[in-house]
Amino acid sequence: MDTATVPSRAGADAPEAGTATGLLIIGASQSGVQLAISLRALGYTEHITLLGDEDHRPYQRPALSKEFLQDKVGSESLIFRTNDYWIEHNITLIKGERIESVDSNTDGSGIARGTSGTTYPYQRLALTVGARPRHLEAPGAELDGVVYLRNADDALRLKELAPATTDVVVVGGGFIGLEAASSLAAMGKRVTVLEYGQRLVGRAVGTETSEYFLTEHRKRGLDIRIGARIEQILDDGDRTVGGVRLEDGSELTAQIVLVGIGVIPNTELGEALGLEINNGIVVDAGALASDGTTIVVGDVANMPNPVPGAPAGERIRLESVNNAIEHAKVAAYSLMGRSEEYAGIPWFWSNQADMKLQIAGLSTGFESTVIRRDPDKGKFTVLYYRGGRIIAADAVNAPLDFMAVKQALAAGKSIDPERAADPATMLKSLIA
Amino acid sequence: MPTVHFTDAAGATTTINANTGDSVMETAVRNGVTAIVAECGGSLSCATCHVFVAETDLPSLEPMGEMEDEMLYGTAVDREDNSRLSCQIRLCEDQELHVTTPETQV
Numbered sequence: 001m002d003t004a005t006v007p008s009r010a011g012a013d014a015p016e017a018g019t020a021t022g023l024l025i026i027g028a029s030q031s032g033v034q035l036a037i038s039l040r041a042l043g044y045t046e047h048i049t050l051l052g053d054e055d056h057r058p059y060q061r062p063a064l065s066k067e068f069l070q071d072k073v074g075s076e077s078l079i080f081r082t083n084d085y086w087i088e089h090n091i092t093l094i095k096g097e098r099i100e101s102v103d104s105n106t107d108g109s110g111i112a113r114g115t116s117g118t119t120y121p122y123q124r125l126a127l128t129v130g131a132r133p134r135h136l137e138a139p140g141a142e143l144d145g146v147v148y149l150r151n152a153d154d155a156l157r158l159k160e161l162a163p164a165t166t167d168v169v170v171v172g173g174g175f176i177g178l179e180a181a182s183s184l185a186a187m188g189k190r191v192t193v194l195e196y197g198q199r200l201v202g203r204a205v206g207t208e209t210s211e212y213f214l215t216e217h218r219k220r221g222l223d224i225r226i227g228a229r230i231e232q233i234l235d236d237g238d239r240t241v242g243g244v245r246l247e248d249g250s251e252l253t254a255q256i257v258l259v260g261i262g263v264i265p266n267t268e269l270g271e272a273l274g275l276e277i278n279n280g281i282v283v284d285a286g287a288l289a290s291d292g293t294t295i296v297v298g299d300v301a302n303m304p305n306p307v308p309g310a311p312a313g314e315r316i317r318l319e320s321v322n323n324a325i326e327h328a329k330v331a332a333y334s335l336m337g338r339s340e341e342y343a344g345i346p347w348f349w350s351n352q353a354d355m356k357l358q359i360a361g362l363s364t365g366f367e368s369t370v371i372r373r374d375p376d377k378g379k380f381t382v383l384y385y386r387g388g389r390i391i392a393a394d395a396v397n398a399p400l401d402f403m404a405v406k407q408a409l410a411a412g413k414s415i416d417p418e419r420a421a422d423p424a425t426m427l428k429s430l431i432a
Numbered sequence: 433m434p435t436v437h438f439t440d441a442a443g444a445t446t447t448i449n450a451n452t453g454d455s456v457m458e459t460a461v462r463n464g465v466t467a468i469v470a471e472c473g474g475s476l477s478c479a480t481c482h483v484f485v486a487e488t489d490l491p492s493l494e495p496m497g498e499m500e501d502e503m504l505y506g507t508a509v510d511r512e513d514n515s516r517l518s519c520q521i522r523l524c525e526d527q528e529l530h531v532t533t534p535e536t537q538v
């Protein structure tokens with residue numbers, strides 16, 4: 001029996017059967033949506049098909065671990081555009097359809113086949129397929145109650161489990177883990193965070209910021225275990241989670257084990273097309289893959305570092321809303337036949353309890369830091385320097401600092417490290 | 433039903449019937465008012481949802497919080513006395529609001 005779901009359509013009518021859509025965008029999330037919108041803003045006239053495997057209208061993910069989980073915003077607030085928008089802009093939206101194979105010709109046209117059996121001929125192809133959660137490898141990882149948090153269905157499942165839950169174990173002290181842990185704590189759950197590395201958010205921030213979050217989260221009641229490894233997830237007797245056992249032999253009670261240990265880029269379709277793969281699908285500065293025609297944008301793309309002045313040849317894969325949006329804009333120019341190189345200052349945010357972190361720039365490769373603290377106001381900023389020049393900042397509850405650094409970086413300027421530590425001095429006044 | 437009139441920097445106005453309880457930002461973005469970018473989706477992190485509120489409508493709004501006030505110093509077009517971040521303005525039943533959007537948000 002064919003168990004595939006029936007894809008559903010919204011937005012503009014698709015071209016007649018057999019007629020190729022101008023552009024087939026696979027993946028209807030932050031990157032795919034932005035690509036379609038930017039193309040129309042630039043005057044792209046071909047028909048666009050925006051297709052994704054989720055059964056929801058395209059929505060924004062960031063709130064899934066924050067406001068949406070805590071019921072502070074409803075699902076309607078997460079939706080990118082009304083159905084009328086898609087119709088008016090001649091974009092066919094297809095939900096609930098997973099593309100399992102693509103055949104392309106040298107001119108970039110081809111045919112994609114969905115799991116429903118439907119085929120989608122296209123003139124150009126864009127892969128905005130994102131990334132999926134890395135799975136936990138431990139005995140018991142298949143038990144009911146072990147959850148991940150990547151999409152709306154994950155968040156809905158978590159919300160469904162929450163009322164009957166008193167204890168949660170979060171595996172992974174990265175952004176998603178800490179955001180979800182803070183949200184679940186605010187919902188009255190006892191939360192333990194297990195971080196297997198030596199510090200929190202080790203991949204994205206420096207040690208000072210890690211220390212700050214560790215101290216502040218502990219003050220707010222999160223039980224955070226650094227260097228803790230799971231040995232086994234315990235079965236409560238009917239294939240559901242009852243707790244976890246750590247490698248040191250200690251046991252924790254839990255009805256939910258929420259795993260946030262990073263993501264894996266969805267490169268399979270790219271591989272099938274013979275595209276170059278290296279921690280994502282490799283693209284040039286114009287978001288074109290190695291075949292010279294396929295557009296690849298967002299979390300799945302491995303691209304030249306967009307920061308002006310970055311070492312030549314340095315490559316990076318970014319997982320952020322800002323990158324999805326800016327990268328999509330560059331890709332839209334490419335499809336219009338204009339070559340714009342992706343250049344910009346990456347930025348990111350993460351809300352955890354009453355702490356609002358904003359990151360400007362990329363701190364990788366920093367040589368020194370300057371710390372600004374204003375404990376009375378709950379403000380904390382780390383400025384990162386390389387070769388005496390500012391390259392990034394982590395700012396907690398300090399939007400003025402964040403924006404000053406973003407401005408300085410965008411203008412190719414620096415901020416005097418000698419005077420930056422004094423919280424009474426506005427960073428903006430030190431830009432030179 | 434609340435109504436929002438968006439006037440862009442060139443003077444063209446778009447009127448949108450909104451849902452009670454939605455923010456001005458959501459109303460704009462979902463309906464394709466491109467002068468509001470709203471990268472962070474209303475999380476008060478990006479300052480790309482800047483609007484100028486008509487002086488006559490200002491008294492009908494809740495005063496802004498400290499975070500919004502600070503964020504407004506980082507908008508692409510400099511703030512004025514009537515500047516607000518539109519993700520922080522929630523619409524009440526039958527409210528009618530006139531806002532002007534800046535020339536650029538980024």
Ligand SMILES: Cc1cc2nc3c(=O)[nH]c(=O)nc-3n(C[C@H](O)[C@H](O)[C@H](O)COP(=O)(O)OP(=O)(O)OC[C@H]3O[C@@H](n4cnc5c(N)ncnc54)[C@H](O)[C@@H]3O)c2cc1C
Nearest residue numbers: 027029030031053061062099129130131298299319320321
């Ligand atoms: C819980 C959570 C919180 C976050 N918070 C923040 C934040 O605060 N700030 C920030 O900057 N970023 C945040 N992010 C990251 C941000 O959401 C991502 O960087 C962004 O969604 C990337 O967009 P994308 O379109 O490239 O990929 P994705 O969002 O991963 O979308 C890819 C889409 O393609 C679909 N797809 C994949 N393969 C196929 C196929 N073969 N056929 C059909 N469809 C397919 C997927 O199901 C998915 O819908 C958060 C992410 C999560 C999960």
Ligand code: FES
Nearest residue numbers: 474478479481519
């Ligand atoms: S939408 Fe980002 S601050 Fe308003």
